[in-house]
Amino acid sequence: EDQVTQSPEALRLQEGESSSLNCSYTVSGLRGLFWYRQDPGKGPEFLFTLYSAGEEKEKERLKATLTKKESFLHITAPKPEDSATYLCAVEYRDSNYQLIWGAGTKLIIKP
Amino acid sequence: DGGITQSPKYLFRKEGQNVTLSCEQNLNHDAMYWYRQDPGQGLRLIYYSQIVNDFQKGDIAEGYSVSREKKESFPLTVTSAQKNPTAFYLCASSPTGGARNIQYFGAGTRLSVL
DSSP, X not given: OOOEEEEOSEEEEETTOOEEEEEEEOOSSEXXXXXXXXXXXSOOEEEEEEOSTTOXXXXXXXXXXXXXXXXXXXXXXXXXXXXXXXEEEEEETTSTTOOEEOOOEEEEEEO | OOOEEEEOSEXXXXXXXXXXXXXXXXXXXXXXEEEXXXXXXXXXXXXXXXXXXXXXXXXXXXXXXXXXXXXXXXXXXXXXXXXXXXXXXXXXXXXSSSTTSOOEEOOOEEEEEO
């Protein structure tokens, strides 16, 4: 079954403590992998799209990387305002342009 | 400002009642989507539309209906046939379907059953 799995479910860090979130996928013919940020009670906000293995993208303290089976969202020296749920989604060859979503990782940064 | 507007923010449904969630976008996007979000689960697609007057069922369309009479509007009706409607509903749009077309989301509607 085609699916997207995010780990860990929740992550608590101290301010300034760097870490990584994982998104693994088991689809064939990846067309794109998307990272979104979601604050409580709000809609997801787009962060990055990655299209091929080896690709990397950065935005402020966030860096997304992609391999053939997974993506990592690296957070460097996080601040409390980085606290949110981070969602991963993939589109693949047979998905008819639809996205399959992971359940998300809830990130809490303590001051 | 361009964006996606969902209303209302909170909605309560009585048993046997149909309710309609509004979604309007002024981004001139062709494609629009409705998702349902439950705690601990990924977003699940209810319906999507890639062009006016055409829409397709997603993975969990039973108990829901939509219309796409205008490019800007994609309302979702939660019918009485949907026995477990309590969830956070998200509307999204993209320029066209496809990996290089990012989906942009509204702020969501939280639906509860009285």
